[in-house]
Amino acid sequence: MRDTGRHHVIIGDGATAAAFAETAPSEAGDRLSVIGPDIGQLGRGLAYGEVPADRPWADAYLLNSPSAAVLPEFADWMAARWDEVTERMRGRRPDWLSFGADHIAAADHAALFAPRAIFGDYLTGLVQAALDRHRASGVAVELIMGRAATLDRDGAEFVIGLDNGQRIRADRVDLAPGTPALDGLGSDAGPCAFPMLYGHEDEIAAQVRPGRTILCLGANAAMLDVLRFLQSVLDEGDIRLSVLSASTLRPEPLIWQRPRKPAVEPEIAGSFDTCADLMAAVDAEIARFRTKGADMAQLRPGFKAWMTHETLAALLPDLAERQAVPPLLERRFRRGSHDSIADYRRLRIAGQVTETMGRAEAVAPATDGATVRVAGQNSLTAPLVINCSGPGTRLALDDLSTELLHRGWLSLTPDGAGVITGPDLAAGPAGLRYLTPAVMQIGERVMPFPLYDLGVLRTEAARANGA
Ligand SMILES: Cc1cc2nc3c(=O)[nH]c(=O)nc-3n(C[C@H](O)[C@H](O)[C@H](O)COP(=O)(O)OP(=O)(O)OC[C@H]3O[C@@H](n4cnc5c(N)ncnc54)[C@H](O)[C@@H]3O)c2cc1C
Structure with missing residues (x-):
């Protein structure tokens, strides 16, 4: 088999890494490797993860826009599998099929806010098909389970150090480490406070009780996911959700x-x-x-x-x-899932959802849950606290991104809220590119809207690949 000696490595296993891989320019004899901790689920990342079907919240979390507004082809894909989707969603709580009954009756699947896990199925299918195309054209494709811990330059090459000690050499590297961490509120505040919902559902479900108040810090899409989660594990009348938010703005x-x-x-x-x-x-x-x-x-x-x-x-x-x-x-122009916004409004009118204006500063363990220090106000104590705030201006980047910033290969916008790359996503030495939702400027192009938007991330990855 021909060997060009070229090795293109993509770091990350989310939707952006998948987008890089799909359109990666390659020719017979090249090597293409993708590295991620959950590489078997390449394409899903944090947002579109698969939850075991026996968990009540499997398929509960929805896209923030109508299916066709996220990716037009996805709506067609879902429509073509509608019987399977119906079977999968039948009996699920909250009842997604009933909420969308009007669109479903009109076969207007494009207008549905689809479950993100189903969208993840679509994305994994896209990238697997693309990797098969690479293989068919003579590219040696390798999916590597692991996390890149270091990224260094050695002459004309990059050397990637994995967390298992393995070292990988490459002449091209795309870094897509994903959504910046939340600001860490609740990460060290005892067993009743959680730094985020995702990945903590089992622990949270074990503590949820009918009538027990859950306090969400922040009122964004993650808070709406907490509501969907609660609807899946409790009877609706037993939900008590308290929301602390510094702003009165809500997604629409x-x-x-x-x-x-x-x-x-x-x-x-x-x-x-x-x-x-x-x-x-x-x-x-x-x-x-x-x-x-x-x-x-x-x-x-x-x-x-x-x-x-x-x-x-x-x-x-x-x-x-x-x-x-x-x-x-x-x-x-904040948007959110129609289903959960409608439910949120209904439960607020019913008094089951309450809102408090204020900015959370810190979370500490308490004898009866966790206590949240609120700027300029009395503290709030609740049996369960879940951080739903984004990183905001306290951008908490992963270690590799932070290292690239220290080296001057990337920079931050003046307010520190976004990352700046070079033209075509370039970062430092030739051959390295960087794309995450935190990128706000590419070369001279300031992105008018943030890149927490899969359609735009895919467009930028394809554009940088010349596709
Ligand atoms: C909960 C949630 C819901 C969202 N909903 C929508 C939506 O409905 N519509 C929309 O358009 N956008 C949505 N978004 C925005 C979303 O950020 C993008 O759509 C997209 O999924 C981002 O993908 P990503 O690959 O950049 O990041 P991520 O999904 O964060 O994936 C990055 C992956 O890389 C891995 N990784 C990180 N560091 C390393 C390393 N050093 N080595 C190897 N692997 C590493 C991580 O483990 C992670 O799996 C949502 C985001 C979140 C968090």
């Missing part, structure tokens, strides 16, 4: 009607001196569309399609001002 669902309403077409022109000025214009434009009856299903796609990096650069010529835009824009 993208509800697709039939026929679809067209996305809005923003008309903001000119050039602005500051990010604040631009945001004021965006707010005025949102208000104008809202008075005409637009909701998030028309607002978000309209603004996303319009606000390309070129548009942003023209509107806001100052780079430092531009770099402040992504989190502010995202806040205005």
Whole structure:
């Protein structure tokens, strides 16, 4: 077999690593290796993980957008397997099939907020098919179970050190270590506090009781997943959820009607001196569309399609001002699963969900649960505390990313909330590329919306691969 001596290594086993692998440029005789702790599930990562079917919360967590808004082809894939999906979801709590009955009756599967685990099935299928294509064209593909602990340069090559001591040499490396850690709240606060929901479900389920209050720190999509989790393990009347949030903003669902309403077409022109000025214009434009009856299903796609990096650069010529835009824009267009937002609102009206304004500062063990210190207010104590806040401006990157920052191969935006790569995702020496949801700027291109969006991550990976 031909051997070109070229070795392309992809570090990570989530959806971004899979996207890199799918379109990796290669020719017969090349080697392509992908490294991850759960490499048999390449493509799923943190968001689209498979939960054993005997767990009540298997398939409970949903995509944050209608299926076709995440990836249009996914809706077709799901429609083609609709009988299997129905069988799998029958009898599940909460009752996803009943919530989507209207769309299902109209065979409008594109409008459903699909279970993320099912979306993960789709992603793993995509990447496996692509790896088969690489193999068929003569590329030696290897999937390596493990975690890359070190990444160094040795002459013209990279040397990757795995956590099992193995060393791998490569001339090209794509690093996709994924979603930054949450800010660690609750990680050292005893058995009743959890730094996040995902991966802790068994422990949390063991402590959940009818009527026992669960306090969520943060009111984002992860909090809505906590609600779905509780709906799967408790009778709904027994749920007591308390939410501590520094903001009154809540995600809004993208509800697709039939026929679809067209996305809005923003008309903001000119050039602005500051990010604040631009945001004021965006707010005025949102208000104008809202008075005409637009909701998030028309607002978000309209603004996303319009606000390309070129548009942003023209509107806001100052780079430092531009770099402040992504989190502010995202806040205005936050979306979440229709199903869980509807349930959240219903349970809030019923008094089973309560909200407190405030910013959590620290979590400590208490005799009857865990106590949360809240900035400028009395502390809150609850039998169970789950951290649902994102990393925010306290970006908690993994060790490899942090090391790359120290070496100057990557940098941070001035507010520290996002990562900057070189053009085409380059990071430091030629041959190394980097892509995670925390990337906010690629070369001169400031991403108007953050990359916590699979469609955009896939587009950027494919673009860097020249696909
Ligand atoms: C709970 C949740 C729900 C989401 N829902 C949606 C949604 O509905 N729609 C949407 O568009 N986006 C959603 N997102 C955004 C999501 O971040 C992206 O869609 C995408 O899944 C990110 O994939 P990733 O591979 O970059 O990161 P991750 O999913 O975090 O995967 C990275 C993987 O790399 C592995 N890894 C890390 N370091 C190393 C190392 N040193 N060596 C080897 N492997 C390593 C990790 O173990 C992990 O499995 C969601 C995110 C989360 C967290």
